[in-house]
Amino acid sequence: MATEITAPPYRVIPIIPAIKPGAMEGLKPFVANDKIQEALGFPGGLVEDWKDRAIAKMGDLLKKYRSLKVYLDACVHCGACSDKCHYFIGTQDPKNMPVARQDLMRSVYRRYFTLPGKLFPKLVGARELTKEVLDEWYSYYHQCSECRRCSVFCPYGIDTAEITMAAREILDSVGYGQKYSNEIIGKVNTIGNNLGLPGPALEDTLAGLEEDVKEDTGIDVRFPLDVKGAEVLLITPSADFFAEPHIDSLIGYAKVFHAAGISWTLSSMSSEAGNFGLFIGNYEQMRKIALRIRQAALELGVKRIVVGECGHAWRVAYSFWNTLTGIGDGAEDRFALQLQKQLDQRYRQPAHICELTWDLIEKQAITLDPEANDNLIVTFHDSCNVARGSRMGEMAGGQFEIPRSIIRAAANHFVDMSDATTREKTFCCGGGGGLLTDDLMDLRVKGALPRMEALKEVADRDGVNFMATICAICKTQFSKVLPYYGFNMRMVGGVHQLVSNAIRLGDKE
Amino acid sequence: MLFAALFYVAGITLAGGLVYRISDYLRTPAPLKIPTTPAPTTSGGVVLRMTREVLLFESLFKGSLWTWAFAVLFHGGLALVLMRHLRYFTQPVWSWVDLAQPFGIYAGFVMAIGLVGLWGRRFLVDRIRYISTPSDHLMLALLLMIALSGLSMKFLDHTDIIGVKAFFLGLEHFDPQPLPASPLLYLHLSLVATLMIIFPFSKLLHAPGVFFSPSRNQPDNPREHRHLSSWAAKLESES
Numbered sequence: 001m002a003t004e005i006t007a008p009p010y011r012v013i014p015i016i017p018a019i020k021p022g023a024m025e026g027l028k029p030f031v032a033n034d035k036i037q038e039a040l041g042f043p044g045g046l047v048e049d050w051k052d053r054a055i056a057k058m059g060d061l062l063k064k065y066r067s068l069k070v071y072l073d074a075c076v077h078c079g080a081c082s083d084k085c086h087y088f089i090g091t092q093d094p095k096n097m098p099v100a101r102q103d104l105m106r107s108v109y110r111r112y113f114t115l116p117g118k119l120f121p122k123l124v125g126a127r128e129l130t131k132e133v134l135d136e137w138y139s140y141y142h143q144c145s146e147c148r149r150c151s152v153f154c155p156y157g158i159d160t161a162e163i164t165m166a167a168r169e170i171l172d173s174v175g176y177g178q179k180y181s182n183e184i185i186g187k188v189n190t191i192g193n194n195l196g197l198p199g200p201a202l203e204d205t206l207a208g209l210e211e212d213v214k215e216d217t218g219i220d221v222r223f224p225l226d227v228k229g230a231e232v233l234l235i236t237p238s239a240d241f242f243a244e245p246h247i248d249s250l251i252g253y254a255k256v257f258h259a260a261g262i263s264w265t266l267s268s269m270s271s272e273a274g275n276f277g278l279f280i281g282n283y284e285q286m287r288k289i290a291l292r293i294r295q296a297a298l299e300l301g302v303k304r305i306v307v308g309e310c311g312h313a314w315r316v317a318y319s320f321w322n323t324l325t326g327i328g329d330g331a332e333d334r335f336a337l338q339l340q341k342q343l344d345q346r347y348r349q350p351a352h353i354c355e356l357t358w359d360l361i362e363k364q365a366i367t368l369d370p371e372a373n374d375n376l377i378v379t380f381h382d383s384c385n386v387a388r389g390s391r392m393g394e395m396a397g398g399q400f401e402i403p404r405s406i407i408r409a410a411a412n413h414f415v416d417m418s419d420a421t422t423r424e425k426t427f428c429c430g431g432g433g434g435l436l437t438d439d440l441m442d443l444r445v446k447g448a449l450p451r452m453e454a455l456k457e458v459a460d461r462d463g464v465n466f467m468a469t470i471c472a473i474c475k476t477q478f479s480k481v482l483p484y485y486g487f488n489m490r491m492v493g494g495v496h497q498l499v500s501n502a503i504r505l506g507d508k509e
Numbered sequence: 510m511l512f513a514a515l516f517y518v519a520g521i522t523l524a525g526g527l528v529y530r531i532s533d534y535l536r537t538p539a540p541l542k543i544p545t546t547p548a549p550t551t552s553g554g555v556v557l558r559m560t561r562e563v564l565l566f567e568s569l570f571k572g573s574l575w576t577w578a579f580a581v582l583f584h585g586g587l588a589l590v591l592m593r594h595l596r597y598f599t600q601p602v603w604s605w606v607d608l609a610q611p612f613g614i615y616a617g618f619v620m621a622i623g624l625v626g627l628w629g630r631r632f633l634v635d636r637i638r639y640i641s642t643p644s645d646h647l648m649l650a651l652l653l654m655i656a657l658s659g660l661s662m663k664f665l666d667h668t669d670i671i672g673v674k675a676f677f678l679g680l681e682h683f684d685p686q687p688l689p690a691s692p693l694l695y696l697h698l699s700l701v702a703t704l705m706i707i708f709p710f711s712k713l714l715h716a717p718g719v720f721f722s723p724s725r726n727q728p729d730n731p732r733e734h735r736h737l738s739s740w741a742a743k744l745e746s747e748s
């Protein structure tokens with residue numbers, strides 16, 4: 001039970017836990033109902049011929065994704081990845097070892113798609129796709145946050161996230177989808193954001209924020225919505241509009257735009273950076289969600305597209321938008337060409353809000369007073385999708401340096417957590433990849449263990465009392481799980497929350 | 510004569526199987542940019558990254574030092590042994606093969622030590638015991654038996670190497686020659702032929718596979734260059 005979980009002992013030498021078979025067996029997030037499923041074009045419930053359809057879908061994906069095919073073939077069972085997953089470390093369930101998670105699908109692949117698996121299933125660990133196996137897929141492919149940590153250590157770069165996505169795609173195609181992710185995708189498609197916050201409510205919220213900031217600082221910082229001809233379209237996770245501590249970062253972005261004198265706008269039609277199409281591994285849904293953003297950019301006539309603090313959103317924006325919608329260079333359809341003409345090519349398109357802020361700091365177009373954060377000793381949690389699925393700036397690894405540079409400019413006290421848990425080796429917060437739902441709370445608390453241990457170390461040694469991050473999921477997840485480990489839930493916040501505290505607003509002529 | 514036929518079959522299976530697999534990998538598109546970042550931003554950088562993976566097992570080094578050490582012993586030993594074996598297939602023997610000769614002799618032991626280490630992990634480490642299938646054990650057993658039968662021919666019961674070479678040169682010229690009679694040699698060669706035959710159907714596909722892994726072979730430049738697969742381009746024209 002989640003409520004019985006307490007802070008685990010602080011391990012001086014991190015010992016790899018012994019396996020506890022079956023520890024998380026049968027864990028099952030809520031299954032999507034027919035309404036949710038059908039809205040995305042998936043069957044409403046488990047179809048009768050699910051087995052044939054699942055195998056056919058798998059064959060289809062094997063033709064479409066080289067990653068899936070090579071990864072299923074190439075694994076040598078060396079075990080280098082076996083102790084790298086936060087869900088394995090936290091639950092000790094051997095099926096949460098990345099290689100074992102892959103094997104849940106690999107065993108079926110071998111049985112139906114390879115010669116040895118057809119001839120000698122026992123020998124090569126091949127098995128039939130039975131209902132038990134399908135249920136096991138549903139369970140364990142929803143105990144993976146698609147964080148890619150395993151792929152860092154695998155000699156062939158095998159990325160379990162790719163297998164998890166394929167599995168979820170197969171499950172959706174036979175009518176066995178996950179409620180949380182699929183419901184959210186439905187909301188983006190109909191309302192424009194993950195929270196289902198309609199335009200008028202958004203307008204109210206933003207007006208309220210303007211008042212709050214005025215009260216706080218005495219300055220008219222604007223939160224514009226649907227302003228045609230603005231320079232920047234800001235695409236940010238919808239949690240930024242109302243959740244704590246997310247909202248403080250939104251205030252930070254607004255102050256940066258204000259101080260630098262850049263006109264900007266949000267869009268009510270496309271008020272979501274998050275793209276859960278990634279989580280369910282569905283190219284069409286991912287593309288559909290991304291196309292809303294292109295449409296908003298075209299309608300509003302903006303010159304730049306900037307993405308707020310959201311990990312997987314930045315992966316999709318940075319790595320996939322150009323492919324999906326032609327936002328960068330090279331696309332040839334009418335809308336993409338129009339967009340390329342419209343966007344100011346002197347800037348990176350799309351840009352991360354941290355890239356924008358850091359450029360302004362370097363050019364001294366904005367000024368920060370780090371003393372404003374002197375009550376904080378800050379550390380930085382690298383979010384997995386930013387760290388291992390994207391980049392910022394010109395150099396490989398800019399995604400690590402730029403946020404840290406901003407923090408150093410905004411605060412005087414900064415300490416990094418242990419090397420084994422930061423940068424490319426960072427641990428997932430435990431709530432990514434479509435698992436940020438209450439029905440998986442037990443898993444979420446356990447999966448946060450490695451990050452909490454690293455935080456404990458710097459909290460005890462250096463007095464760290466603030467963990468900055470640039471991901472809406474990380475913020476929500478940590479707010480929820482920090483108390484289980486004896487920390488204050490307000491200890492987590494955005495990088496732009498620090499900027500918000502430190503930025504000088506008055507001195508712009 | 511039986512062995513001549515066996516080696517033709519094994520050779521064709523190995524070559525045909527690998528050509529089929531590789532062309533299959535080549536045909537299958539990678540629709541999205543998924544390099545594990547931080548990744549090189551240029552194709553030159555990708556070549557370097559891949560070279561480090563293949564020659565130094567860079568990622569494995571980060572992942573598990575023990576496994577890395579045994580893996581390097583085994584693969585390094587294997588590479589030298591294979592080089593040394595080229596002398597049985599070439600006439601005149603290439604000069605660099607002669608250079609590898611002195612190391613090649615001991616490489617067999619190195620390879621065997623690596624294999625024993627790798628195998629030991631499959632019994633001693635509970636996580637790896639859990640993921641091991643019978644075929645994982647058999648693969649190591651097969652390789653170890655190849656190494657040991659080879660070493661015994663070298664150090665225990667010398668085989669007529671001239672005869673072996675004549676046999677293989679004969680195969681190359683489609684003029685089969687008799688194989689010297691020696692039980693150890695028969696054992697060694699049947700095992701090698703078995704390995705060749707299962708290669709394209711097994712996890713040994715990691716050798717070609719590593720070069721096709723999108724998380725390792727893609728440059729990180731999605732903003733600068735549009736990456737579009739053929740099936741995704743079709744979606745584009747539909748909407």
Ligand code: HEM
Nearest residue numbers: 076078155562563566569579580584627645648649716719
């Ligand atoms: C491009 C060439 C190759 C590369 C980069 C490569 C790399 C690797 C790596 C990194 C491992 C994982 C570590 C380990 O368990 O040893 C491995 C395992 C293995 N390799 Fe290779 N390899 C190559 C070629 C070969 C060849 C030609 C063979 C055999 C004929 C081979 C046989 C094996 C076996 C049997 C294992 C599994 C060992 C175990 O069960 O623990 N490899 N390889």
Ligand code: SF4
Nearest residue numbers: 085144145147148150
């Ligand atoms: S992608 Fe992350 S969550 Fe999934 S198996 Fe790998 S390490 Fe675990």
Ligand code: SF4
Nearest residue numbers: 075076078079081154
């Ligand atoms: S590290 Fe890679 S090859 Fe080794 S067991 Fe894990 S997925 Fe397989």
